[in-house]
Every structure is written in structure tokens, then in C-alpha cells.
Amino acid sequence: MKIVDAKVVVTSPGRNFVTLQITTDDGVTGLGDATLNGRELAVVSYLRDHVAPLLIGRDPHRIEDAWQYLYRGAYWRRGPVTMAAIAAVDVALWDIKAKVAGLPLYQLLGGASRDRIRAYGHANGSSLAEIFDSVRALQERGYQAIRIQSGVPGLQSVYGVHTAPSADGSAPDVLAQPAVEDWDTAAYLRYIPRVFEAVRNEFGPDLPLLHDAHHRLSPIEAARLGKDLEPYDLFWLEDCTPAEDQEALRLVRQHTTTPLAIGEVFNTVFDYQTLIDDRLIDYVRSAVTHFGGVSPMKKLFDYAGQRGIKSAIHGPEDISPVGMAAALHLDLAVHNFGIQEYSGHTDLTNEVFRHAYTFQDGYLHPGEVPGIGVELDEELAAAHPYEPGYLPVNRLKDGSVHDW
Ligand SMILES: [Mg+2]
Helix, strand or coil: CCEEEEEEEEECCCCCEEEEEEEECCCCEEEEECCCCCCHHHHHHHHHHHHHHHHCCCCCCCHHHHHHHHHHCCCCCCCHHHHHHHHHHHHHHHHHHHHHHCCEHHHHCCCCCCCCEEEEEEEEECCHHHHHHHHHHHHHCCCCCEEEEECCCCCCCCCCCCCCCCCCCCCCCCECCCCEEEECHHHHHHHHHHHHHHHHHHHCCCCCEEEECCCCCCHHHHHHHHHHHHHHCCCEEECCCCCCCCCHHHHHHHHCCCCEEECCCCCCHHHHHHHHHCCCCCEECCCHHHCCCHHHHHHHHHHHHCCCCEECCCCCCCCCHHHHHHHHHHHHHCCCECCEECCCCCHHHHHHEEECCEEECCEEECCCCCECCEEECHHHHHCCCCCCCECCEEEECCCCEECC
């Protein structure tokens, strides 16, 4: 078999997605997600101008060789643009291999270690009443684990709190110019424990609750938050400190038994080395889409599993159904699965990317279709072209830029 085509498709059915479609001389196609929210076209160019020409004529079955060729061979390693591009190639080649084998991808990763995949959803609100309503709405959809994000009194807009969903169902946090959010760490640290106290009182002790601090705290602030949240038995505290600083988690760890999760902006295993070796975290949060694909994610989970650390693949709305499907095959196969983030997509997105995976009673399953189980409707994708979009930026009350 030979690769005869490698095409990049950019579509915006409510938000932008970048998809690589590889075709073999036998007419088999494979899909990979290369979406890098807010910087999408950089990956498009990387793939179109620098990667696609190298793929033509290659044997699609040599996945590990293709990965090493693109990673080591480029000389310039790592970084989100490079690793999103390599991820798209890796997943598309796994899709092809599994289709040729006539098996769903998880069977090639060792087969199912579980029957279904527990997901968590996103609840939010600017008041306790809104948060309670949001939790109940998720429970009605079947969710059995819920992330809670809250507005903070005195702040206009806070990460993860959507005050007004847009009419077309697209995510309101992606705009043509970056929106500016405000932030006050002291106000946040005072208020959030009260939110979790109220949610625990309302929903009881059994519901797994998660919280994302979105890299906004210093190590000692994160340590305090972890301690203050201990009475409310969180499933995890996510991204409590800026992700570049692995040593920061050592200080947090010394002060709290609240489980820690991090890694959605990590690109390679080297970002985790201290965190895993020294058991400073409990969950690895990378996305298949931004970590170089299925191949390195499987290696990451095997490495983390040796320290009792579990998987928790990043899965917000800006991971396309292609990236989500690849994640679910890994989730089903790896033994040290923890939980899967899952928000779902708009109906239009699900039409552009028809997928075999299902969500029922709070659990996901990748389905039994050979490959990753996603087909791209190219005509519908073309009817919804790229639209410039940015994530927000975050400023403190004095006007200075803060971590977002
Ligand atoms: Mg997060």
C-alpha cells in the first residue's frame, strides 16, 4: 500500500476544525484531527506545505516510522503546531490500519479493558442557583461526574462560565478578536470553597465533582485552594498552576490530598517527566490532538500507569469528533483509565463528522465500526468555511495580563 493523497480540510460548523484526510492507492481513507483553537491556520500550513508532500508514496502501515520521521526528522521538535500536525498523521494512519484490518481501533491497542467509558461534563453559572440548574441539566443528560466552574462576585466574566449561549449553538468563548476577561485571585480563593460547600449540600456526597483552576494560581495559592477544598472531596483539582513549571506541583502536593490533574497544553512526555517520576499528579490530561496522536498517548499512559497515575484525556468542544473518537479507542483499551472529558458537539458538527461513538447514561463507547469510526462529509464541511476566532485573554484589575 502507498499513500497517494494527504488533504487538509478546514471547516467551521459553529467553530473551526482542521482535519487531515490521507488516502491510499487502494482507496482507503483515514482521518486525523489537527485543530489548534485560535491558531488553526498555522497547523494547516505546517501540514499542507511541509508534511503532506513527505507522505506521498509512503507505506501507511509504517505508523511508528512515520511518527519518528516527522518528529526526529524535522530537527525542530515539540510545540503545539508541530505536535498537532504529527497527531493528525498518526491518527489518520491508525484509522487506515484498523480499516484494513476490519477492526475498530481499540482492538489493535490491546482490546477492551472495560465495557464503557465514564465521562464528565461541564456545569457552570454566575450564581449558585445557575450552577445548581446546570448540574441538574447535565444529570438529566445522564452525566455521573461533573466539573463545576463558577462566576466570582465582583468579576465580569470568568473562564468556563457561559452567560449567554449563542443562537446557533456555537461556543460563546470563541470570538473574532480575543475577548478580555478580568481576574482577582484573592476573590476567587475566598469564594470557590463556598461554591463547593453549597454544591455538596445540594447534591450529596456521591456525585464526583471536578474543578479547573486554568493555570491561574501560584503554587502557594494552589496549595491553599487544594486544602480548602478537601472537605468537599473533589475528584480532582485541574491545572492549578501554570503548566510549564513542573516543580510548582511539588509544593502543592506537599500541602493537600486533593487529587491533581494537569496536561491539556502539554505536547510530549518530557512535559510530564518530573510529575510522573515523583508522583506529583494523579491524572494526565493531554489530548490525542495536541500530543502527537494515539502512538505517544499509549506510551504516556503505560509510563504513568507504572506510578499509579491514570488517564483523563482532554475533550472539550474544540477537539473535533475525529480527535474525540481516537481518544475513546484509547480509553477503552488502556488499563489505567481514569475519566474522559466530554461536552459533545453541535448537531451540525455531528453531521459534518458522522461518528460511531455513543454517549448514554453518562458513559461513552467508540462503537464497533472498523477504524476510528468517523466519516467526513466533505460537501457539508465546504459549506461552512473557516472563520477567524480567538480564545479570550485574561487581565488583572490593574490591567496586566494574567495566565488564561
Ligand atoms: Mg481544562
